[in-house]
Amino acid sequence: MYSIALAEDEESLRLILKTYLKNKGWQITEFANGTEAMAFTGEAFHLWILDIMLPGIDGYTLIDAIKSKTPSVPVIFISARDRDTDRIAGLEMGSDDYLAKPFLPRELVLRVEKILCRVYGPKKAEVMKINGYLVDTESRNVTYEGRVVDLSSREFDLLCLFLNNVGRVFTRQKILDDLWGNDYFGSDRVVDDLIRRLRRKMKHIAIETVYASGYRLHKNRLDRL
Secondary structure, rough: OOOOEEEEHHHHHHHHHHHHOOOOOOOOEEEOHHHHHHHOOOOOOOEEEEOOOOOOOOOOHHHHHHHHHHOOOEEEEEEEEOOHHHHHHHHHHOEEEEEOOOHHHHHHHHHHHHHHHHHHHHOOOOOOEOOOOEEEOOOOOOEEEEEEEEHHHHHHHHHHHOOOOOOOOOHHHHHHHHHHHOOOOOOOOHHHHHHHHHHHHOOOOOOOEEEEEEEEEOOOEEOOO
């Protein structure tokens, strides 16, 4: 699963872009300003999406920090500034692409896909097998004994979170952060409901409740095909 950092101060746009990017199965870490993003410039993201005119610390300063710590990580600039000089400046500073606002979210997704493929190679389909279930992470399909298990997008995301971290305990808050993002302000009991639905639909895997801690996928036999 690719990990993408998204730094955009316009909340409505940030939430829309995050939704489109997450729907591709990518893990998104979002930042509302440059100061927040700067603290994570050394993290192992696969790609950064940076608004140039961020409050606190601008995108030009951020790309300098990113390239000094992780020079091979691609960066896409997004900006309301559409002058040729801005595009050239962004490219000269090491950005891999420049997208002027307004743009369609789907266009950004396509550009991200193209860069990820170029930098990391064609995406390889991964199929995991656990207790009779076949989980295809590319098509986002789950089958059991030839029958399709109908999971919602959020249920599939939770399943993948557990499959990639077998035996690890996740608190409700951590699940909320990973699946809903840190902008979610509802009750954490929504996690309990999601767990309950996944357990009902996938009865042959053991999702354990760890008292006063959270949830984990029991160490079932897991094979990556």
